[in-house]
Amino acid sequence: MAYFSGVVPNVRGRVLSDNSGDPTLMENGLYVCGWLKRGPTGIIATNLYCAEETVASISEDLEKGMLSSISSLPKPGREGLLxxxxxxxxxPIPYSSWEKIDSVERRLGSLRxxxxxxxxxxxxxxxxxTT
Structure with missing residues (x-):
């Protein structure tokens, strides 16, 4: 079983198929920014720069015609992600399980x-x- 590291493998916001960093393994039409792109670091200005870099990648891909062929295809949505x-x-951990984690963290915090x-x-x- 693999655990989510908190960062989606990417090059300048373009999502990669694996962690190798090989730009030929890009998932065409998938992009990421913010903490999913770089991990839980930075401030609002960091997020702004991060988003601008990803938008620049999207714009480059649009100009190169890399996105036009997939824009008419149905998007797999939740099922594709799963x-x-x-x-x-x-x-994946469902929201109901996150709520349990949140409750435990709040309870432990209140003790301190x-x-x-x-x-x-x-x-x-x-x-x-799972409790």
Missing amino acids: QLLDRRDVI NKPREKLTSWEDLLKAA
């Missing part, structure tokens, strides 16, 4: 007079999600 995650052996105490290991997160 198939992609399955191919990569990633098990804090808004929350973040769970930092996959083991703890999965345990909270």
Whole structure:
């Protein structure tokens, strides 16, 4: 089983099929920005720069005609995402499980007079999600 690292493999916002960094493995028409692009770092200005870089990639791809052939195809949506995650052996956590994690983190935080105490290991997160 693979765990989501929190960053989608990409080159300048263009989503890659794997973590190799090989730009020939781009997922045509898929883009990412923000924390999914670079990880949970930065400030609002960082997000702005990140989004601008991704928009520039989209614009370049449009100008090169790389997106015109897929624009008329039906988009796979949620089912396509679930198939992609399955191919990569990633098990998604549903919102209801996230709510359980949130509840545990808030409870642990209240014991320390804090808004929350973040769970930092996959083991703890999965345990909270499934209780």
